[in-house]
Amino acid sequence: MIDMAEALRLAMQRADPNLSRFDPLPRLVSLDDFSRGHCGWSQLVGNYEDDLDSMLPGYAQHTSPMLSTLGHWDAGSHGGMGSSYALKIATRPKAGAQNVAIKRHTFRKRGPIRFEAYFTFKPEANELTLSETDVRSVGLLFDLQGGDRDGDNERVMPHLRFLNAEHGLHLQKWQFKTESTPFRSLGRSDKTFSHYHLAPEGWRDLPDGVQRLCYNEIPTKVNWTYLCFDFDLESMRATGFRCNDRSFDMAGFDSIRIPAMKNLWCMLNFALFVETDADKRAFLYIDSVCISGDF
Amino acid sequence: MLPENTTAIVARNERWSGAAASEPLEAGWAREAVIFVRALKTPKGTQPKARVEISPDGMRWVAEGTEVSMPAEEGGITVLRVKHFGNWLRVAANFTPGSECTVLVTLHLKA
Numbered sequence: 001m002i003d004m005a006e007a008l009r010l011a012m013q014r015a016d017p018n019l020s021r022f023d024p025l026p027r028l029v030s031l032d033d034f035s036r037g038h039c040g041w042s043q044l045v046g047n048y049e050d051d052l053d054s055m056l057p058g059y060a061q062h063t064s065p066m067l068s069t070l071g072h073w074d075a076g077s078h079g080g081m082g083s084s085y086a087l088k089i090a091t092r093p094k095a096g097a098q099n100v101a102i103k104r105h106t107f108r109k110r111g112p113i114r115f116e117a118y119f120t121f122k123p124e125a126n127e128l129t130l131s132e133t134d135v136r137s138v139g140l141l142f143d144l145q146g147g148d149r150d151g152d153n154e155r156v157m158p159h160l161r162f163l164n165a166e167h168g169l170h171l172q173k174w175q176f177k178t179e180s181t182p183f184r185s186l187g188r189s190d191k192t193f194s195h196y197h198l199a200p201e202g203w204r205d206l207p208d209g210v211q212r213l214c215y216n217e218i219p220t221k222v223n224w225t226y227l228c229f230d231f232d233l234e235s236m237r238a239t240g241f242r243c244n245d246r247s248f249d250m251a252g253f254d255s256i257r258i259p260a261m262k263n264l265w266c267m268l269n270f271a272l273f274v275e276t277d278a279d280k281r282a283f284l285y286i287d288s289v290c291i292s293g294d295f
Numbered sequence: 296m297l298p299e300n301t302t303a304i305v306a307r308n309e310r311w312s313g314a315a316a317s318e319p320l321e322a323g324w325a326r327e328a329v330i331f332v333r334a335l336k337t338p339k340g341t342q343p344k345a346r347v348e349i350s351p352d353g354m355r356w357v358a359e360g361t362e363v364s365m366p367a368e369e370g371g372i373t374v375l376r377v378k379h380f381g382n383w384l385r386v387a388a389n390f391t392p393g394s395e396c397t398v399l400v401t402l403h404l405k406a
Contacts, residue, residue, distance in 0.1 A: 037299040045307075052308040052335065064303035068321045071382055073352035085324065092318060126354050281319075 018082070023228065024292035025114045029105065033288040034067055035083030041065055041286075044100035044271060047194040049187025056184070058098065058196040065089045065101040070285060072125060072220035080287040081118055081224055087286040091276045093124070096136070098198055100273040102143075106266040109295035110147070110233040115140065115270060118224040118287040121164070124280045125219035132215050133165035136277035137175075138284045141197070142231060143269035145260055153260035155267075156236045157197055158253070160206075160229060162213070162243075165277045174209035174243070177202045178254045197256055198273060207252045211243060224287050233268075298406035299324060305385070306400035308335055316387035317400045319353045323382035325404035330375040330386055333399040334366035340394025342367060347375050350383035358387075365396055 009026065013019045018031060032039035046059020068088035070078035080086040091097040107113075123134035139161025146152055159177045164170070179202035186192045214223040230240035238250045270291065276282035305317040322328060332345050342365040348356040359380060363373045365388055375386065386400055 036296070038301055043304060045304075055308070060308060063305055063307075063318050064301075064320075066303065066321045067299075067324050069323060069382070071321070071323070071352070073354065088321060090318065124354065125352075 022116045022290040024290050025112055025294045027293050027295055029291040029293055031290050033082060034080065034085045034087045038065065038067065040103045041087055041101045044102040047186055047192050049189060049192040054186040056194050056196050058198060061092055061097055062099050068285065070222060075220050078222055089272060089274050089284040091274055091282045093279055093281045095277060095279050098273055098275045100271050102269055102271040105268040107233055107268040112294040113231050113233055114292045115229045116290040117227050119227060119284060120222040120224050121274060121282065121284050122219055122222055123278065123282050126280055131219045133168050133170045134276065134278040134280055135164050135282040136166055136275040137161040137163045138274045140229060141271045143267060143271065144233065144236065145264045145267045148265040155258050155260050155264060156255045158231060158238055158255040160241065172210060172212050174206040174211060174248065175203040176206055176253050177204060178256055180256050180258065207249055209248060211246055222285065300405040303402045303404065305402055306398055308397060310395055310397045311388060312390045312395040314389050317385045319350065320384050320402055321382050322384050322404050324406055326378065327405050328377050328380065328384060329403040331372050331401045332366060332386060333372045334369055334396050335399055336397040337369045338366065338396040341391055342394065342396060343388045343390055345373060345375065345386050345388045347377050348385050348387050349380045353383045356385065
């Protein structure tokens with residue numbers, strides 16, 4: 001039985017048209033619907049020192065996310081769920097290309113964090129075909145590190161992607177990864193390092209993680225999909241994952257874990273990414289994001 | 296509420312040669328755009344004009360009419376300003392064989 005305060009919170013939340021489609025934890029960290037701008041979602045830029053040529057190629061390909069009305073050549077603007085706009089993350093037109101948008105915070109307390117979003121994806125509509133295997137994947141990752149007095153000196157990076165297709169095969173399954181590439185020093189100062197955590201190697205299937213999402217019948221029709229990822233900053237473990245009507249067992253899920261960095265204490269970063277499987281741009285559209293916590 | 300404005304980096308440390316263009320950017324919410332093209336390295340060969348291109352769909356591109364010479368030396372910056380561009384924007388330039396420029400292209404958009 002929920003107490004009166006919780007009942008009141010739920011009633012207010014469900015009567016709020018901006019929040020009602022989410023299931024947030026008691027404290028809202030941010031509510032981004034992209035009718036009020038980019039809401040802090042920016043380009044993930046790679047590290048460098050002295051010269052931009054030192055940036056790893058995986059990061060050098062990134063460009064800035066944009067506000068989109070999902071304008072299509074044949075049907076005009078699709079729009080978002082509650083406004084004309086969505087955030088759009090676009091790859092370059094080369095198979096395997098990726099792009100990442102990131103929102104950088106720090107946390108006040110190590111406890112449960114919930115990331116909810118409504119998203120959709122499509123390839124660039126430059127062919128009059130269904131193109132359902134042209135987007136390789138879309139996904140999310142967190143980049144986390146405990147406080148400077150916490151003692152458990154790890155940087156933890158949960159990665160979760162929907163592998164839509166690979167090398168033309170329509171796979172439609174959720175995956176996670178626990179490996180990054182080795183760290184590389186970028187300059188002469190021994191202060192700047194980089195690793196490529198979105199390298200294509202090392203993805204593992206989430207148990208019972210096959211899911212057929214709604215992919216409408218031409219490249220310019222989209223449907224919004226709900227996603228909810230729960231993570232506990234105290235134990236640094238994923239505690240839940242839902243996508244539309246499916247709830248997934250996260251007991252077998254783990255994150256990339258690497259030694260703590262000397263300057264990233266209390267880091268709480270959220271990132272969204274897209275990869276293309278064909279020599280055409282892949283687009284990840286985000287209608288809205290609700291990040292909440294219990295603190 | 297303050298009007299939206301943003302800076303988008305659409306090409307960073309890209310070596311432009313041949314028929315070059317920045318990645319498409321949707322900016323239909325913006326009333327004006329200022330675009331800077333900076334040469335990050337010493338340009339090679341004859342430098343062409345950079346031109347603003349607009350598009351009905353992000354795939355088919357038309358010269359908008361605004362153009363400016365590419366920067367002539369490392370650190371040089373050229374500026375393009377546009378107000379009526381619909382939704383899609385990019386910068387393009389056609390380099391003759393043997394000429395190139397490594398660029399940083401930034402779009403500054405304001406509602």
